[in-house]
Amino acid sequence: MKNKFKIVLYIIIVLILGILAFFFWAKSPNLDKSEYAKVMKFDGNESSKNNNDSTISLITYNIGYLSGMTNNTSVRPTEEFYDKNLKDIIGRLKKYPVDVLALQEIDFGGNRSYHVNQYQELAQALKFYNGCRSINWDKKYVPFPYFPISVHFKKMLSGQAVMSNFEIVDYERVVLSRVQSQPYYYSSMYLDRLVERIKVKVGDQEVMIFNAHTEAFDQKTRTQQILFLKDWFLRTAETMPVVMLGDFNSDPSYDNAAILEMYDDDRIGAMCSKEDLLCDKTLTYPTDKPIEQLDFVFFSTKHFELLDWKVLYDLGEVSDHFPVYTSLKLK
Template identity: 65%
Template sequence: MKQIIRKVLLATFIIIGLIVLFFFWAKSPNWDKNDYAQIRNFRIDQKAVSDSTLSIISYNIGYLSGMTNNTSVRPTKEFYQKNMTDVLSHFKKYKVDLLALQEIDFGGSRSYKVDQFDVIGNALDFRSGAMSVNWDKKYVPFPYFPPTVHFGKMLSGQAVLSNYPIEEHERVELSRVRSQPYYYSSMYLDRLAERIKIKVGEQEVMFFNVHTEAFDHNTRVKQIEFLKDWFLRISEKMPVVMVGDFNSDPRYDNAGVLKFYEDDRIGAMCKKENLAKASTLTYPTDKAIEQLDFIFFSTAHFEVVEWDVLEEFGQVSDHFPVYTKLRLKKIK
């Protein structure tokens, strides 16, 4: 009997040890952190845009997983290829100056090791692009069951594709959720603000691509307050545009995104009286019920020419993209 107990205990210790080893291996990164912020040139020979208008799309592409995003479904490689073909076709119709993307994969297993940033940047002939990694793990065991749908090797983040020269690029981590246990937070992504400085003619413009916390309300509000303060400080020196998935519907209790509507120095693609109308909802794409995606700008420097929620993109992602054309005012 004692021998059986010893064997059971030994087997238990071995199993626990293997689980611990797997955990520390799985949460380790694929890339050096110094490589988490990069600028890539696609068509650097392309003449820079010198117009006073900026056309912008902000799009959480959900790694092109459509409505399967974060569900226990493993789409086929052909599914992703079709979604890439579809999204490129839609992008080519708009030919914007700046394309800000969230939840874009840089070669992770869940999207069959395709560097979506590289494919989109080259296919659309952008001058250059900035990328920021926000999720880098050897193995992410999510969705939890069955194991065949695990994300596996994770390499994902945010990116901005630009037809303007990119003069600066910075990856800034936003505040983390503190209420989750260690094993959860160790596997969780970083929430980011990606900052680039571009040159529009002779005018420098600061452009932000952000993706705030989705699940913890207090953390999200804290992040949005930080972003608003940063926006206002920089807008005293130069024009500012901030776009992205704010994960904050205006109808939420204490909705963080409404803080951007409380200051006349900040303008929005969608005026406050039009918030959360049927034509402004962006999520989910099978039946949109929330407005999570926004484009903001400094009112001292820009005015809105036109804007829209691009529902024609369909269910390539679980979000619809938002589009805006801004005109630079003559700065006295």
């Protein structure tokens, strides 16, 4: 009996040690942190922007790693599915040539999207001059979705990116506040919420662009992040033109919706007015039947005049979000 107990105890100890070893390996990064923020010029692509032009056109787009409506579900699309969505998004975005394309949830060679560097593929195909990318999710093995095991994301390398025909003169990757209520094992596997700070040259004027992706699941943390971004926006706008865009994960209909804080200061302009929030033409999520408005473009009213904007519904279901197009003119 004692020998059987020892054997069972030994097996339990080995299993626990194995699980712990797997956990610490799985949460370890693929890249050194020095690689998490990078500016690139794309070979063979030249800037098509007239240096004297005072207009700036932008698209913000959470591309959901091109997984369509399967994003974060227990479905493993085929490699052909991703290839088709990549070709579709390239073809459809070519109809909207812009100066700045800001992306969220883009993969840089992770397993879930079959190791394709979507950033490189899009930038080259759309002929952008330069760009920057930030890693916000770098893990050896992400066991999500939880069941079945065959749909696990496994190697994860994902984040945010900006592509531009304006020269990028300064760039910074900034990690936003984390959810404090999450247990250690969950937090260790969770992504960083980021804002990319990009300074570009528009003619002889420098413009600051913020590409943000705030917390999706914890309202308290999301509110903290959006208030931080609003304060940073206003402080920066004291000295230069500012555009802040991205997926804010804050629908105006939510209780105490933090995104409304951006509408309560006349120094901040938005692509749509407060009266137009949640209209049919402004909803961005989900793409099969949009009912929420999560994606926004804001600008400093002191420096910009709004020329045009629209949600690009013709981009279809290559993501679970629709992109937002905006055109601005420097005053």
